[in-house]
Amino acid sequence: MSKPRKPKGRPVSGWLILDKPVDFGSTEAVSKIKWLFDAQKAGHAGTLDPLASGMLPIALGDATKTVPYVMDGRKIYEFTVTWGEERTTDDLEGEATETSVNRPSEEAIRALLPNYTGVISQIPPQFSAIKIAGERAYDLAREGETVDIPSREVEIFRLTLIGCPDVNSARFEVECGKGTYVRSLARDFGRDLGCYGHISSLRRTFVAPFAEDMMVPLAELTALEAIEDKQERLAALDAFLIDTGEALSSLPHIAITEDQAHRLRMGNPILLRGRNAPVAEADAFATCFGKLVAIGEIGEGEFRPRRVFT
Known part of the structure; x- marks a missing residue:
């Protein structure tokens, strides 16, 4: 009988709180971190769209066992909604499906926000990871299918209008629970305000229990590739890891x-x-x-x- 194959990489464990850049997928980010740290196992606690930046907690080794507890944690996002167009993806990537010349007043926007606070019913975007009959919604959407995604309850703990940079956009901050789609908020805001809308920028600043000041920019990590000595390079990378138990502080x-x-x-x-x-x-x-x-x-x-x- 053949011997079991030895896992590739180091049995390093802990959490890395990555500040994910725009145009970099969550799966791509996990693969990059796993390779940088020469880790046997890696996984993330909550997908960020490629067009979104900010906090992506990545678990290495035994820390992957604590991922569900971070997935369930509260999250904070800062986002900008651009008015006048609804898009297939509910963000900048998609094609416009509806347009309007109407623009909401700041007073109308503020009056709308209480309707989106507390436990609300939300339909996820067509381009989402929701499974429909065993297939991801985004795979069906890419094939041109319009799928009927059932609504589900999500919880919004806090929703704030930060400001209106111009007549065409508004900036918000939201603190929400598991499963909330910020792109759906933008879509639904636009429909309720009679002007249509989509996400034009999105940044996650908090995933409980990890604080914003724990984030490490990807460029800071990749810069360490210049260290020729492998042990010295890995030691420098390991200094950024947070103890596995930090994920369970609640x-x-x-x-x-x-x-x-x-x-x-x-x-x-x-x-x-x-x-x-x-x-x-x-x-x-x-x-x-x-x-x-x-x-x-x-x-x-x-x-x-x-x-x-x-």
């Missing part, structure tokens, strides 16, 4: 002993004792001397691991 936390850590890594539950021990939690994480050991659930006086970290 979850309940328990500190454990080395013996307990060993039990968890073997897949066994541990007993939780003490007056302040959590009683029941669907999701929690355990650390030993500050290092992430496991994610699991708490119940009946036990911590039961679901994912363990080496």
Whole structure:
């Protein structure tokens, strides 16, 4: 029987908070970071369109196990809507499908925003990653098909008009929950205001729990390719990584002993004792001397691991 193939790359783990440039796809960005860091595994926590810039959290190694917890986090976007055209992609890439000479007043825009705050119903764009009968909507759209995408509920925590640079555009900031399409907001704003509209710029500045000042420009990372010594180059890159456990900062936390850590890594539950021990939690994480050991659930006086970290 043949031996299992050894994974290519280093078993490096942690989060890189990339400041993704415009005209660079999310999958392309992950591939570039994986190659730069010579990592065995890599994945991202929430796609950014090629025309969008900003925060793209990329998980390396064991950090990929924490991606779902970042995907569920709140996000903040700054975006510009250009009035007068609705487009097939709801952004600059698409062709115009509707046009209007009407332009909304600042007062009309401000009056509209409360309608888009809270839990709202939203139809994703035709060019989106939503699956329709097993196929991505954007694949069907590229083949010329118009698909019926059902509406779904998303949550808008905060929506602010930053300003109107000119009569043809308006700038906004939105804090929203998982699954919100900002391109759909632009499309629906334009329809409600009777002038049509599309996204002309989009930047993500926050993905919970990562702060804006954690972002690293891609150019700063690629500049390190000039370091000829591989070990020195990788050490310089690794300095940008954030500990895997940072992704779980919103979850309940328990500190454990080395013996307990060993039990968890073997897949066994541990007993939780003490007056302040959590009683029941669907999701929690355990650390030993500050290092992430496991994610699991708490119940009946036990911590039961679901994912363990080496």
